[in-house]
Amino acid sequence: MSEDGFGEFVTARYPALVRYGVLLTGDRGHGEDLAQEALVKTYRAWRRLHGEGDPEAYTRRVMTRAAWRSARRLWKREIPAEAPPERAAAGDAYAATDTAAVVLAALRELPAAQRVVLVLRYWAGLSEQEIAAQLGCSTGTVKSRASRAIASLRRTGGPLADAFTESSLTPF
């Protein structure tokens, strides 16, 4: 590793970035892949980031945009038509927690754009305008994706749907 500090940064923040990737994709393998792809870009920009930037914020932003773009990408052959089957391997971290597995399965069922907006709004706590700015889209698009995500979750049921039903939450 030729860039000072990059190895330390990755070692310290990699698990958190992978978890963020899992939320954005709903899939453990894709989430880790997303984190590594983003870190390759962070590595390339490391000199500037290390000196004056925020490498973690940069990496998360790259991950978010990549996950968002995957919903709008032209190369449809790169987008799985259906979410790939998730097999719980022996000792899989999710297997021990039924609720966690159900929540991730619900996330996986959402189209990528809806999942990204849902995570940014309700996990990252960003406002409609902040999400629109981060994704480079209109607030109307953010609203519609959030509404559809919540409608889909309510249709399929489960803990996420219950959370929306219990509360008087509207998308924004």
Added chain:
Amino acid sequence: MTQHLRRLLDDAVSGVEPATPDPVAAVVRRKRSRRRRTVLAAAVTTLAVALGGVAVAGSLGSGPPIEPAAPERPSSPVRVVDGAVVVGALRLPVPPGWKVVEDAPGRIPCSEKDKIVLIVTPDSGGCGIAGIEVRTEQRVPFPPAGVTDMGGVGTADVLSAPISLTLPGGEPAWLMSRFDSEETAPGRGESYSYWNTVVLPWSKVTVTLRVDGPTSERLVETMTTHPAHAGVLALPGTVTTATLTVPDSTGTTSRAGRREIKDQKTIGSVLRLLREHKTTVPNGKACASPEQPALRLELDRFVFHPSTSPDEPKEIPAGQEQISVVVTLGDSCPEAVSAAGGRVRFDDNAVRELKKLFGLGAR
């Protein structure tokens, strides 16, 4: 209850541990292995292209030879000259009271929004809130979305044709939204984020406008262009997939109006039809306007880059690319514009023939 939702999401991933024991080495390996993967892909795709070429040659018999692919053009540098942003054929005067900021990789340059003209290079990310963002692209930029979201798991979006525009001076441009559309209507309040894009395919430039429609229109009217890529349509030599999207009589794009073909013989006929049209539209006569409905034709091709390593083939594939051809319809100004360069007259008969090749003749 947002906290409850967040806790559910947190709990869902709290037990996730990375599968990679040494992530630093994995990231470095991933960076290095890209090059190796492209070499392997080169062998596979070169073989595929060669076989495809044989098939096309066989099916076309003694027909015209396939022309070379549209040449790769480097993106233009962005300069600020005499109070204007200049890039490619475009000159965009900086509005009074606005300032120009240059983005850089890894930096988030916008601490304030509005009244900033942000110059974004291919390696940097932009800030998402600048009033005007001028972005150069390494590849021909994709026409602005015009996305009809069909929604649902497992369904792909259908991309309608972009809204065509001829900039002062004659450079073609493609818009995401009309200037008089509902989503760009003025007076939406501070919480609303305006967003429109103007793509200049020949110059490989995208201008993002985060202002309302009338302001966007005024900004576009101040642009001037000196196009350098008028002529017959520049088209890829080898196309793997061609996709045509046709609006219905009401101008609406739906799944029924989209057809994809992979048959090399039919693709050869499509390319031949496009090449037969040689009546070019000079810059001074170009007239495509937002009022016209349009067809969108996407031609997928392989893109190769010269190798810099003696251990690799002379050319390595950099992936796939779509060349877009947008055909504006109607009697007054029927034009076909290729994103790779070129603009020709394309009349109703040609449009009918094109639709027929895709099996969309009834639309």
